[in-house]
Amino acid sequence: AQTVTQSQPEMSVQEAETVTLSCTYDTSESNYYLFWYKQPPSRQMILVIRQEAYKQQNATENRFSVNFQKAAKSFSLKISDSQLGDTAMYFCAFMKHEGGSEKLVFGKGTKLTVNP
Amino acid sequence: DTGVSQNPRHKITKRGQNVTFRCDPISEHNRLYWYRQTLGQGPEFLTYFQNEAQLEKSRLLSDRFSAERPKGSFSTLEIQRTEQGDSAMYLCASSLATGGNQPQHFGDGTRLSIL
Numbered sequence: 001a002q003t004v005t006q007s008q009p010e011m012s013v014q015e016a017e018t019v020t021l022s023c024t025y026d027t028s029e030s031n032y033y034l035f036w037y038k039q040p041p042s043r044q045m046i047l048v049i050r051q052e053a054y055k056q057q058n059a060t061e062n063r064f065s066v067n068f069q070k071a072a073k074s075f076s077l078k079i080s081d082s083q084l085g086d087t088a089m090y091f092c093a094f095m096k097h098e099g100g101s102e103k104l105v106f107g108k109g110t111k112l113t114v115n116p
Numbered sequence: 117d118t119g120v121s122q123n124p125r126h127k128i129t130k131r132g133q134n135v136t137f138r139c140d141p142i143s144e145h146n147r148l149y150w151y152r153q154t155l156g157q158g159p160e161f162l163t164y165f166q167n168e169a170q171l172e173k174s175r176l177l178s179d180r181f182s183a184e185r186p187k188g189s190f191s192t193l194e195i196q197r198t199e200q201g202d203s204a205m206y207l208c209a210s211s212l213a214t215g216g217n218q219p220q221h222f223g224d225g226t227r228l229s230i231l
Contacts, residue, residue, distance in 0.1 A: 045159075103172065106158030
């Protein structure tokens with residue numbers, strides 16, 4: 001079974017600075033997807049960024065980028081120029097790449113606070 | 117795109133009662149997922165549908181839980197004889213199955229509190 005571990009329960013960062021959230025995972029699969037989801041307080045979960053395991057190039061979405069290290073099974077999220085609206089729970093998630101399921105396996109999350 | 121809609125937003129009930137939640141996915145999405153999220157945890161997969169067919173169920177989905185998607189559009193999740201441990205946020209998500217990976221879009225969730 002796949003597991004996802006987020007070792008930082010809480011983090012804080014000053015507005016405009018850069019922060020990195022850690023995620024490691026365990027799987028015997030060779031082909032899969034990794035995701036970062038953001039869940040603001042009392043609001044719905046939204047997708048931040050996605051990485052296909054077969055792609056060596058790290059995904060980037062505006063201020064959000066990942067450092068994907070497949071051999072180390074590590075998938076960290078870097079947020080540049082942090083904004084107050086980035087305050088949220090961040091969940092790392094894994095999905096097998098095979099026909100059918102596409103269920104997400106989530107970590108426990110990291111609570112990020114951006115301070116003014 | 118009106119997003120994934122879940123009703124009710126909050127449900128408070130006494131232990132032993134039955135509850136039913138509804139999820140309306142994004143209109144063109146044919147995959148629909150249910151997850152459960154307890155305090156301090158990430159969401160855990162419960163079950164998933166492709167159109168009206170329930171294709172996968174987690175072992176978390178005991179026989180007190182049943183989910184349906186009768187016409188391949190909205191879905192309902194029923195919990196019978198509720199227990200204290202059922203208190204959680206129940207999240208619904210939908211996605212478009214096109215043969216490749218598509219992101220899951222989540223609703224606001226239904227928060228269940230068992231007295």
